[in-house]
Amino acid sequence: MKKNILVLCASIIILSFMAFGFVHRDSSESNKIKIPDNLNLVSNLGPSQNLENRIFSNFIYDVGPRFGPIKKGDLNNFTSFADFMEEDDAKRILSYKFVEVIIIENDRESDIRESGNSAKLTSAQLKLLQSSDYSTNLKIRADVMQKNRYTGELEESYWTPHLTIVPEKQAYYINGKDSLMEFLKENSKESRVNVVEDKLQPAKLFFTVTKNGTIENVSLDRSSNFPAVDKKMIELISRTLRKWLPAENAKGEKVDQVLVLSFGLMGC
Known part of the structure; x- marks a missing residue:
């Protein structure tokens, strides 16, 4: 009886080892199948391709x-704020409340400025414009009463052309x-x-x-x-x-x- 029990135990142990080996091998094969074929796709790209993707x-x-270019020769012939505008826009303006010529320095409005209250530029404004050298940056502000472009209704508005004086060439x-x-x-x-x-x-x-x-x-x-x-x-x-x-x-x-x-x- 004892001999039969020993034989049975030995058989169980042997079968357990065989089952473990099968499961372990099956698990390894399964893990191999789950590895994606393109796992190293990024690292296989060339250095230049990787760089391009990060730029x-x-x-x-x-x-x-700096701003919209205006030739000095043209500027010297301007006498009115309307000269700085498109003709259709100028026609919509009915009256001017305030017009100011401002020199921009270091990308900021400076205290160098001259003001008036009509479309016609004052003698001081003309002098400031005509005495300004190439590469001078200007802002010209006009507060106006005008017709709305779409409705034709009267409205208060303003215009602020920003210009840079440029050479003829x-x-x-x-x-x-x-x-x-x-x-x-x-x-x-x-x-x-x-x-x-x-x-x-x-x-x-x-x-x-x-x-x-x-x-x-x-x-x-x-x-x-x-x-x-x-x-x-x-x-x-x-x-x-x-x-x-x-x-x-x-x-x-x-x-x-x-x-x-x-x-x-x-x-x-």
Whole structure:
């Protein structure tokens, strides 16, 4: 009897080991099947592909005057606020309450200003405009009574044209603006890695294209909130040295012109 019991116990032990081995092997095979074939897909991408995926691409570049350009020769012929407007808009204005010419310095309204109370510019306003040099930034404010564009109803309103006085022939990047934009885009990629859109700010970089075609006075006016990006933009604009055709006045003489590089997000 005891011998039979021992044989039975031995048989149970042997069967248990066999079952454990089968379950363990089945579990291992099952785990292997669950491993996705593309587990290492990201790590198998090339370095350049990984970089491209992390670069903030919606990055605005523009180079030009700070505000809407107005040639000095044209400005010298203006005598009325209406000269700064589209004809259709000027016709909607019935009366003027207040008109002021303001010089903008360091991107802020200065105390250099002259005011009047009619569409016709005063002698002081004309003198201020005509004595202003190239690259001067202006704001001209007019408080008016006008007809609403859509309803025709009378309404109080105001106009604030922002202008930059430019030479008759503006400074020009030798290979064209599109080429300059491409140069900035391609060479700023590394600085734009991991830029976070909701922390990015509209940035502006001022620089002077001299009458000799060189770059001077490169200065950051507004930061993008990413110092590496700001630093790279300063570096890249400085690298365009001797790649500009200088501006010219009405006499064909070479003159300096201040330009602005806008980058980061779109802003005013």
